[in-house]
Every structure is written in structure tokens, then in C-alpha cells.
Amino acid sequence: MTHTPSDQHVGPAVTFGLLAAWALHDTEELAAAPGWLRRNVPVLRERFPGVPEALWRRAGSVDGRQFAVAxxxxxxxxxxxxxxGAATGGRSAVYQAALNAFGLHGLVHLAQAAALRGYTPGSATxxxxxxxxTLWARAxxxxxxxxxxxxxRDLALGLALAGAAAAGSHAAAHRLLGGR
Structure with a gap:
């Protein structure tokens, strides 16, 4: 029996693999980001003076609990x-957008590390x-x-969704923890 491409099964390694890969990646961010930010915001503030001061204050004040909640x-x-993705055999537009966002998020980490010429949280994984x-799952x-x-347009949307999810989760965590 020959199979057409649409007959092939997309299993949980592809769909729930996104969650597993995200968990590995965000474990690195969770371990590194709060301390890295405290140590590096003063240097970054001088290096990038065009960034609004309110963003620098917020980045420098992120604590481990708030970051973990986000x-x-x-x-x-x-x-x-x-x-x-699992429920639709990978066809879900939401799953595919999240997969694209995840891959683009990784490229942003690599660009950040290149721009700063060193480690940034998330750049190791x-x-x-x-x-x-992301490339394997897309294949x-x-x-x-x-x-x-x-x-x-889909890539721009994926990047915007990743940014909105990150910003929204940090804002919600900040509010949930009483602005600590």
C-alpha cells in the first residue's frame, strides 16, 4: 500500500515535543534570567541609551518568583x-503559529547574543x-x-504572538504578585 503525504501520521513527538522543547529551553531562561538581568542591566542601559528608562527599571527589578510565574x-x-496540535494531527493553526513563534524566539535569542557578543539567557539552548x-517538526x-x-505575514504574526505572550505573562505575574 502506498501512502500519500496526508496519510502519514504526525505523532506526539512533533506536537507535544513543542512543549518538551519549550520546557528545556525555558528551564535555562528560568535559571539564568533574573540574575543575568540584575548584573547586566546597568551595562546595557549605558550601551543602549535610546531604550526608555521605564523598561530598564522593570528589567532590573524582575525577581525569580515573578519570572517563574510568567x-x-x-x-x-x-x-x-x-x-x-495533537488533537488535529498537527493541522491546528494555533499549534503551527506557536511552533513558528518558538523557532523565531530562538533566533531572537541568537541575535541578542550576537549583538551583545556573549551569553544571554536562552542563547545556550x-x-x-x-x-x-522547530526545523525538525516543520519537516x-x-x-x-x-x-x-x-x-x-505568518512569521511576523508568530513573532508578535511570542512577544505578546512574553510581555503579557510578565505583566500578569507582576500584577499577581503585587508588583514585588
Whole structure:
């Protein structure tokens, strides 16, 4: 029996693999970001004077608890997207947008590290987990015939969604913890 691409099964390694890859990546961010920010915001403030002072104050005041709550909130979004992907065999537009956002998020980490010429939280797992997983999952979706054509607008939307999820989760965590 011959199989057409759409007959191929996209299993949980592709769909829930997004959640697993995200968890590995965000474990690095969770361990590194609060301390890294406290140590580096003064240097970054001088190096990038055009950034509004309010952003520097907020970045320098992120504590481990607030960051952990924000990471958990994003994790719930990624879990829901992964479940949507599993329920639809990878066809879910939400899952595919989250997969694109994850891969682009990894590229942003690499760009940040390159711009700063050194380590930034998330830059260690991006080239070994985030980008390879995203490329692998997209290839599996493509072979199964379920990957939607990716237009530049979709990539911009994915990047905007990743940014909104991160900013929204940090704002919600800040509010939830009483602005500590």
C-alpha cells in the first residue's frame, strides 16, 4: 500500500515535543534570567541609551518568583497549543503559529547574543534545542502534508504572538504578585 503525504501520521513527538522543547529551553531562561538581568542591566542601559528608562527599571527589578510565574503562564499557552496540535494531527493553526513563534524566539535569542557578543539567557539552548526542534517538526509536518504554507505575514504574526505572550505573562505575574 502506498501512502500519500496526508496519510502519514504526525505523532506526539512533533506536537507535544513543542512543549518538551519549550520546557528545556525555558528551564535555562528560568535559571539564568533574573540574575543575568540584575548584573547586566546597568551595562546595557549605558550601551543602549535610546531604550526608555521605564523598561530598564522593570528589567532590573524582575525577581525569580515573578519570572517563574510568567514562565508558567507561557507554559500553559504552549501546552494548549501542543494539545491543539495533537488533537488535529498537527493541522491546528494555533499549534503551527506557536511552533513558528518558538523557532523565531530562538533566533531572537541568537541575535541578542550576537549583538551583545556573549551569553544571554536562552542563547545556550536556542541552537541545540529550539531551532533544531522547530526545523525538525516543520519537516515532519511538511512530509505529512499538514504544514500550512508559511508567508512572511505568518512569521511576523508568530513573532508578535511570542512577544505578546512574553510581555503579557510578565505583566500578569507582576500584577499577581503585587508588583514585588
Amino acid at each position: 514562565v508558567g503562564m507561557v507554559g500553559s499557552i504552549v501546552a494548549a497549543a501542543s494539545a491543539a 536556542s541552537p541545540v534545542v529550539v531551532v533544531p526542534f 515532519r509536518l511538511r512530509r505529512a502534508g499538514v504544514l500550512r504554507p508559511t508567508r512572511p
